[in-house]
Amino acid sequence: MTTQLSLGPLQYYWPRDDVFAFYLSMAKTAVDIVYLGETVCSRRRELRLRDWLDIGHMLRDAGKQVVLSTQVLLESTSDVGNMQKVAANGEFTVEANDMGAVDALAGQQPFVAGPQLNLFNADSLAWMRELGAFRWVIPLEMNADSLAAVLSQTKAPMQTEVFAYGRMPLAFSARCFTARHYNRPKDDCGFSCIEHPDGQLLTTRESQNFLVLNGTQTQSARIYNLLGDMPGLLTLGVNVLRLSPQSRNMEQVIDAFDAVRGKRLDAHAASQLLETAMHDSSCNGYWHARPGMDMQTATP
Template sequence: MKLALGPLLYYWPRAQVLAFYESVANSPVDIVYLGEAVCSRRHELRLADWLDIAKKLRDAGKEVVLSTQVLIESGADVTVLHKIADNGEFMVEANDMGAVHCVEGKVPFVGGPHLNIYNLPTLEWMAPLGMQRWVPPLEMGRDDLALIQQGRPAGLQTEVFAYGRMPLAFSARCFTARHANLPKDDCQFKCMEHPDGLLMRTRESEEFLVLNGIQTQSARVYNLLPEVNALRAIGVDVIRISPQAQHTLRIVELFAAVMAGQKTAQDADAELHTLMPEKSCNGYWYGKPGLEQVTPALVSA
């Protein structure tokens, strides 16, 4: 089982992004996803910059995948999409069906979580198009995934989102800009003021959602570290960690240690909880509401 670092979902200053991926080169991560998957107005790094980072990570022994934008909104977005599809060097993570159409027959691709592949017939239809790996939707639970795993096409890998705030929805509107009473086209790049997104709370002061530009995320942090052995048992090939503003590399190390049998899941999870920006959740994995934190022993009981 391999460890992947998902695409950076937040808007960080250029120097911070470059320094982050320099450190990733020396981390235990096997696969690194690069590129702007959320908002085309984020221009700290252009495609050429991402390709430069990709080459350096490849030289460091990492498998690199270029992620496409989830919500394509303009002709310029389409142009970038085609350039990613035609890069000729790196696998692509297709995050919408337009991206699938662009990469079909050109380069091997990963079916991202936003393709919403919920059943085996869809998986069987997608695999011959060149899909070598797929990421189940965030809300897919272990029982449904285990059932699909029993019949997945030969040679197709499965990657599960195992840590991070869950990307739940995308909109043509920018909620971060709206929060600052700014129009989307003059957002003044307010996302950069919130390196882990802008937390929303209910009237009862309970954490609810996180605004990340046009993306809405869970406030709580999805965490399947205690489920590493269960993921391995049902044949998951890759587990994905989503970057956060602090402690990402230590989080990677904790997952890698559990996967290698160097730490118990219990000990690693205890430390992991001290590194999270908010409380953890795992409800979707158990077929429960996503914001719930379910204790495995209580489920099995």
């Protein structure tokens, strides 16, 4: 079976019209699966569930598989209520990003076990499969050898999805770092993160890009990029490669991965072309059991 490409949930806060325009353009690309929904902060209210469902209908009509993603960090009863509405949407598959969502979905419908559930071994994977997960997204820190070991010990069939491109969501907090930067309280943040469509870059004293602030989420500054590692990923039997949305050149990113998948370009040539679409340098250290910000150059 051909490895599928997925578009992960939008991690940033964009104006409503920009979100609709983005997904209209994504409907014309080669991605097979599109994840929708707010996963970072409940205060981001440009789109409501009804809007995400409308986008989902448009993408489904364009031939895409649609998955609704739940919020990672639930901080209030209203957050729990919103999660339960997503879980009970009745139309689309759901990606569970915390155990509350797993509980809401278990025994009710098949679901995707998101990367923030931190499933690192075959036993936890088997348990999630018993609860109804048909696909899991591996933790960002998992390396190729660890994934191979888990898959070799997994008896029940389950699809495997790997985060293959984008700034990595490293941590979530009850505090909003973007609001803090503007000296605003979280509850009166002015929605300042909407001013940073790809997050707010944080540099070291040596002026090196270090992290990206994205509201309550902390990301890597460098872009996790496994395009050069696709031959190994395909050998492992990975079913889905996840590409995380960025505000510019997303079509080029998808085209590069699709070209390698379709064997129209080799991984080395496609990686060189992808550089023009990226707004920061690449890293793939975690995949090679090295520090995350390292880059292991693909062999031509």
